[in-house]
Amino acid sequence: MKSGPNILITGTPGVGKSTLSQLVAERSGLEWVNVGDLARDNLFYDGYDEERQCPILDEDKVLDELEDMIAEGGKIIDYHSCDFFPERFFDIVFVLATDNTILYDRLAARGYQGKKLSDNIECEIMKVIRDEALDSYVKEIVHELPSNTPDDMESSTEKIVLWIEAWKRDNGS
């Protein structure tokens, strides 16, 4: 039996996935798994994408590494893409959304510029990750959460923690 639900927190870079995942992990006891860090620490890469200026993820190696963690349960998976995870991995999926002017400032503060910055802003405006999530999982488990302000962050944390507690009650864990 799983020790808790497995949750995916996704969205364009800079929307607040890591901040939210960490807060939910602290308050729920679930374990936060940052897929970007996991790939970097284990060199789960398969080349470099010159256009996007980032290493190309070796998805098979990432999935192999995640398989046992997901079987154990109680994981918060944090990644800016979601279509390569098997549907069975997640009990619920949250897609964070940020107004593009706010996101622009956050990504600029992170040092993004030029095409990398504009591509990510366009990704957010066009709701690319939300559509990817809706194409990859049954729509009933996909929830969009605003992530513009600290109040949004607090309210999303509370909602997710309450959902986790309800899941644990319903599943006897």
Ligand code: DAT
């Ligand atoms: P991600 O993991 O999606 O790339 P992050 O958690 O690193 O994003 O957040 C990027 C920056 O934006 C970081 O400085 C925290 C800030 N931030 C994120 N969500 C926020 C919110 N809802 N309100 C205010 N600041 C936020």
